[in-house]
Amino acid sequence: MKRNQFIAVVLSLFAWMKTKAINVQQTVKGFKVPAGEARFGIPYNMKGVTLNQLDIKISGKDTDSRLAVFEQTSLTYKGGPPLHLHLNQDEWFYVLEGKYRxxxxxxxxxxxxxxxIFLPRRVPHAFIQLTERGRVIVSYCPAGRMEDFFAATSQWTSTPTKEVIANVFADHGMKVVGPPLKAD
Incomplete structure (x- = not known):
């Protein structure tokens, strides 16, 4: 391939990549989510494993699935998720209220x-709420299927079996690797 042809191919490739980047599905205008509200007006009320309310503040739909941010109100004293890992996501928490381990x-x-606290992908982690009420900001990068996970767990009407829990985690890019933490 001659130099001019090579340059033309490379420039065409960059032009194509630029058009693909422009077509990314993300919000292109800033927005505000008021305190106590969820991004799209629908809070996720987890049932079964823990009784937590999660309000999406920044959706994966806003960021081309690169980031999701939730405010979680924790209502399960001495409760928390099983030991698990995220296959493709980093996660971090910022504690606003209450105590956790x-x-x-x-x-x-x-x-x-x-x-x-930072929880790297593929590293087993869990938490337990040590006060009657707690509140945290939790973020996932990339967003993955966490919004769908919280929507699914909001549909539970009773405590699910360990098998159901493991399956729902697996369906959303996570793997249960142990029991929840104990308070003592």
């Missing part, structure tokens, strides 16, 4: 308001 790999961290 997190396990990340083999390490335990006690968390109070103002604390932040």
């Amino acid at each position: 997190f396990r990340v790999g083999d390490d335990l961290y006690d968390m109070t308001p103002g604390d932040t």
Whole structure:
């Protein structure tokens, strides 16, 4: 291939890539989500494993699935998810209210308001709520299928079996690898 042909091919490839980037599905205008409200007006009320309300603040639909941010109001004293990992997502929490204990790999961290914790993808983690009420900001990068996961768990009407829990986690890019944390 001659130099001019090579340059033409490379420029065509860059032009094509640029048009693909323009067609990304994301919000192109800023927005505000008021306190106590969810991005699209629909809170996720988890049932079964924990009784938590999650309000989406920034949706994967806003970011071409690169990021999702939720505000979680935790209502399950001494409750939390099973030990699990996310196959393709990093996760972080910022504690607004209450006390929590997190396990990340083999390490335990006690968390109070103002604390932040990072949970890398493919590293087993879980948390337990140590106060009657708590509130956190939780974020997933990339967004993955977390919105769908919280919508699915909102449909539960009774405590699901361990098998059902494991299947719902797996259907949304996660793997259950152990039991929930104990408070003591």
